[in-house]
Amino acid sequence: MNETITNLWSIPLLIVIPILTAIVVNLLYNRGRAIRAVSIASAAVLLVISLVSPYGFQWFTGQPGVTYDGTYTFNANVFSWKLSLEYYYGPLQQIMISVMSFLLLFVVAISTKSLKKNFGPYIALMFLTYLSAAAIMMVNDFYHLWIAVEIGSLLVAGLVAASGGGAAQKAALKYTFFSALSGSGLAIALALILGITGYANITDAINSVRINDLSGMYNVLYVSFAFLMLSWIYAGGLAPIHPLKSDVYRSAYPHATVMLQTQSKLTLVAIGLVLLRMFGTLPFAREAMLSISILTMVIGIVMALIQTDFRWILAYLIVSHSGLVTVGISLGTFRGIVGGLFQAVNDVIYMSLLLVCCEMVLYFGRGTSIKFSGGLAKRAPLLTVFVILGTLAASGVPPFNGFQSELILIQAALEQGLPEVAAVILMVSVSTFIALFRAIYSIFLRPGDELQQGSERFKLPGTTLMFLVALVAITLVLGIYPQLALNFLTESALKVVFVPWVP
Amino acid sequence: MIELTLQTLSFLAAALLVIIGMAGMLYLDNLIKKLIAFTLLSDGVNLALVSLGYVQGGIVPILEPGASLSDFPNEAALIFGPGIVLTNIVIGVSTTAILAALIVILYKRYGTLKASKVLKGEHE
Numbered sequence: 001m002n003e004t005i006t007n008l009w010s011i012p013l014l015i016v017i018p019i020l021t022a023i024v025v026n027l028l029y030n031r032g033r034a035i036r037a038v039s040i041a042s043a044a045v046l047l048v049i050s051l052v053s054p055y056g057f058q059w060f061t062g063q064p065g066v067t068y069d070g071t072y073t074f075n076a077n078v079f080s081w082k083l084s085l086e087y088y089y090g091p092l093q094q095i096m097i098s099v100m101s102f103l104l105l106f107v108v109a110i111s112t113k114s115l116k117k118n119f120g121p122y123i124a125l126m127f128l129t130y131l132s133a134a135a136i137m138m139v140n141d142f143y144h145l146w147i148a149v150e151i152g153s154l155l156v157a158g159l160v161a162a163s164g165g166g167a168a169q170k171a172a173l174k175y176t177f178f179s180a181l182s183g184s185g186l187a188i189a190l191a192l193i194l195g196i197t198g199y200a201n202i203t204d205a206i207n208s209v210r211i212n213d214l215s216g217m218y219n220v221l222y223v224s225f226a227f228l229m230l231s232w233i234y235a236g237g238l239a240p241i242h243p244l245k246s247d248v249y250r251s252a253y254p255h256a257t258v259m260l261q262t263q264s265k266l267t268l269v270a271i272g273l274v275l276l277r278m279f280g281t282l283p284f285a286r287e288a289m290l291s292i293s294i295l296t297m298v299i300g301i302v303m304a305l306i307q308t309d310f311r312w313i314l315a316y317l318i319v320s321h322s323g324l325v326t327v328g329i330s331l332g333t334f335r336g337i338v339g340g341l342f343q344a345v346n347d348v349i350y351m352s353l354l355l356v357c358c359e360m361v362l363y364f365g366r367g368t369s370i371k372f373s374g375g376l377a378k379r380a381p382l383l384t385v386f387v388i389l390g391t392l393a394a395s396g397v398p399p400f401n402g403f404q405s406e407l408i409l410i411q412a413a414l415e416q417g418l419p420e421v422a423a424v425i426l427m428v429s430v431s432t433f434i435a436l437f438r439a440i441y442s443i444f445l446r447p448g449d450e451l452q453q454g455s456e457r458f459k460l461p462g463t464t465l466m467f468l469v470a471l472v473a474i475t476l477v478l479g480i481y482p483q484l485a486l487n488f489l490t491e492s493a494l495k496v497v498f499v500p501w502v503p
Numbered sequence: 504m505i506e507l508t509l510q511t512l513s514f515l516a517a518a519l520l521v522i523i524g525m526a527g528m529l530y531l532d533n534l535i536k537k538l539i540a541f542t543l544l545s546d547g548v549n550l551a552l553v554s555l556g557y558v559q560g561g562i563v564p565i566l567e568p569g570a571s572l573s574d575f576p577n578e579a580a581l582i583f584g585p586g587i588v589l590t591n592i593v594i595g596v597s598t599t600a601i602l603a604a605l606i607v608i609l610y611k612r613y614g615t616l617k618a619s620k621v622l623k624g625e626h627e
Contacts, residue, residue: 143587150594154601161605166612170622173605177528180541180598184521184548187591191555194583 008056010049011087011138014097017042017049018131022124029120036112039123043108046130047101053089057140060085084201087138092341092492095485096269097134099345100262103352104130106467107255110356113463114255114363122162126259129155133263136270141201142190145274149186149235152267153179156260160252168251175244182234189227192220193278206277218282225279229288232275236268238326239295242319246303249315254359258352261318265344268322272329272340273496280332289330294421297323297428304435310358310368313439314351317394320428321347327425328409331416337493338486339408345485346401346478350393353471354436356464357387361443364458370442377444380458384444386468391440393475395433401478402429513554520547534606534616538599545595549588556584 021042025035061084108126115122132152139145154176161172194200196217197208214221232238237245245264249257272289279285300320307313325347328340358368360383367373377384393400396407406429413421460468478485520543527540557580564579566572606616613621 143590146587147590147594150598154597157601157605161608166609169605169608169612173534173602173609174622176598176602176605177537177541180528180544181525183594183598184544184591187548187587188551191552191584191587195555195581200583 006056007058008054008089010053011056011058011089013049014046014053014089014134014138015131017046018127018134022127022131025120025127026124027120030117032112032117032119035120035123036109039108039112039127040105042127043101043105047098047105050094050098050101053094055090055094056088058087058089060087084199084204085141085143086201087135087144088140089138090492090495091488092269093137095345095488096137096266099348100130100133100259100266102470103258103262103348106463106470107258109463110359110461110467111253111255113461114359122159125155125159125162126256129159129259129263133266136263137266139270140203142193142205143200145202145270146183146186146190149231149267149271150179150183152235152263153183156248156263159256159260160248163252163256165251171244171247171251175248178234178241178244182231185227186231189224189231192224192227196220196224202274202278209278210281221279221282225275225282225285228271228275228279229292232268232271233292235271236264236322236326237319238268238292238322239299239319242296242299242303242316246300246312246315246319249318250309250311254311254314254355254362257314257318258348258355261351261355262348264318264322265325265348268325269329269341269344272326273337276329276332276337277496286330286332290327290421293323293327293330294424295323296320297327297424301428301431301435305431307435308370310361310370310439310443313435314354314358317354317432317435318347318351320432321351321394324406324409324425324428327421328412331412331418331421332497333412333416334490334493334497335408335415336412337496338489339405339412341489341493342408342482342485343405345489346393346405346475349471349474349478350390350400350402353390353468353475354387354394356467356471357383357390360460360464363461366443368443370439373443374446375444376458379456380444380460382460382465383458384440386472387440387444389472389475391433391436393479394436396429397433399476399479401475401482404479404482508559510554510557510559513550513557517547517551517554520544520550523547532618534609534618534621537618538602538606541602542595542599545591545598549591549595552584552588552591554584556581 021039024038028035028038104126108123111126112119112123132148132155135144135148136152139148157172157176157179160168160175193205196214197205199205199208234241249260252260275289297320300316300323304313304316304320307316325340325344328336328343361368361376364380366376393402396402406425409425410422413425524540524544524547528537528544531537531540558578561580562578564582566575609621610616615621
């Protein structure tokens with residue numbers, strides 16, 4: 001059989017275009033119009049590529065399979081290749097990267113309009129954050145996964161620090177210090193997995209763990225599981241690392257937080273699926289993942305409820321809803337995985353809606369503290385409508401998208417005989433509504449003081465209005481026709497549950 | 504009883520570096536000292552990775568013409584560990600550079616390198 005390996009054209013483009021754009025906008029430095037044109041064009045191209053790309057692989061290296069029959073014979077047949085460093089673009093990658101590309105397009109359009117000077121490097125960081133998240137989503141080898149996670153951590157720090165202010169720089173410093181611990185842990189996990197299985201390729205390593213009897217290696221497997229989980233917790237901002245991540249979300253500009261939270265959710269999905277596929281059959285592994293997820297949901301929502309600033313509330317809600325994503329993956333069933341993946345898609349959309357509304361509150365010169373503000377609804381009625389719609393979507397109210405994914409998650413928990421988990425998910429939904437509505441009432445609906453009152457209405461900038469309308473439309477469409485997203489996700493979940501050797 | 508081979512000693516040294524580095528990062532108050540502790544931690548991880556690839560009496564993992572293919576897998580040192588180390592050094596340098604830059608900025612802003620003073624007052 002003369003099968004040849006065909007590399008997919010779109011995968012290198014999804015990696016190279018952000019790098020080239022980052023270099024160009026960095027060089028343009030303070031030429032606002034040029035940066036805006038280049039970055040919007042690049043983001044649009046990335047969106048088109050992610051939407052139209054077929055599915056396939058990109059191989060960097062691989063070793064020919066060796067058969068031993070007295071002498072070693074190298075067989076170049078594709079089916080005997082032990083694929084090593086590779087990227088994969090499938091339905092899951094398509095929907096996740098398409099959503100991220102869409103968000104990047106509008107985030108870049110908003111930020112190049114709102115920032116005043118020298119923002120070339122800032123936009124470069126935005127594109128590199130996209131790159132790291134796309135790479136994490138597509139990689140199918142531990143080596144690239146490790147590098148992408150490490151780069152992603154440094155980019156988070158860079159993007160937050162570039163948002164300016166002492167609080168942002170402090171958040172970046174703390175996050176970078178902890179990234180050292182997590183990155184080192186991931187490197188050790190990679191080395192241990194290599195030592196046990198001999199494979200850097202994730203699918204090969206998973207097959208090796210499942211096919212070979214590794215009962216004598218349980219201690220090493222658990223150590224590598226622990227280190228991989230540490231990087232999952234860190235990169236995704238799960239408990240007990242949540243204070244660092246929420247600090248990061250709150251300190252960055254809200255439009256930058258759109259990209260940061262998207263990167264976190266994609267990382268949670270990618271590493272979560274690797275953990276599940278590789279260690280899911282180990283005793284207590286899924287239980288450990290589930291415990292962390294529940295802890296994250298509960299701590300996140302409790303912290304959100306006691307905050308007095310809209311930005312902090314959103315930061316902790318992002319953390320809490322990360323737990324919703326991981327709880328589905330940790331359940332490990334088909335329905336649980338579908339629910340977790342769908343929640344990830346929905347979550348980045350409605351949280352982006354709320355974050356852009358938060359950005360507009362700041363843009364109108366209003367504070368985000370719920371103690372000292374009020375009366376914005378009279379002067380910005382359209383923004384008030386958007387923020388209420390975002391709240392309903394985040395709280396899982398029908399017919400918005402959050403309802404569909406949370407319903408699947410609750411069904412998955414009940415199917416597994418875990419009504420407690422279903423109750424926690426329900427509690428997160430209700431508490432999300434309370435936390436957000438408290439802020440909305442204080443900032444938008446409560447009568448403001450005389451200094452804040454005025455007759456002139458605040459007008460939403462055109463690009464922002466388009467972004468908000470598009471986000472609301474997506475939340476509604478996915479809420480009414482969830483199959484549009486589920487068609488992509490069910491295929492991926494089926495592969496994880498029933499055909500573990502396909503990435 | 505664990506035999507004290509070169510590999511075991513190397514792992515012990517790596518563990519010591521990791522523990523010292525981690526303790527330094529968590530307990531030292533000076534930001535520069537924390538940075539130095541991070542480099543120790545990173546070195547410890549690198550040493551552990553290099554040690555993983557060690558094979559006693561092993562050979563360089565390059566398959567030369569005429570070499571025995573059946574013995575090669577048992578004798579050759581494992582190459583991937585040191586390969587990871589190369590990348591880890593690059594990542595370590597990048598992280599150190601970012602940390603150093605942030606420390607300089609924060610020192611200019613707050614006039615001190617004490618983490619307890621610089622990092623306090625998060626909920627402004």
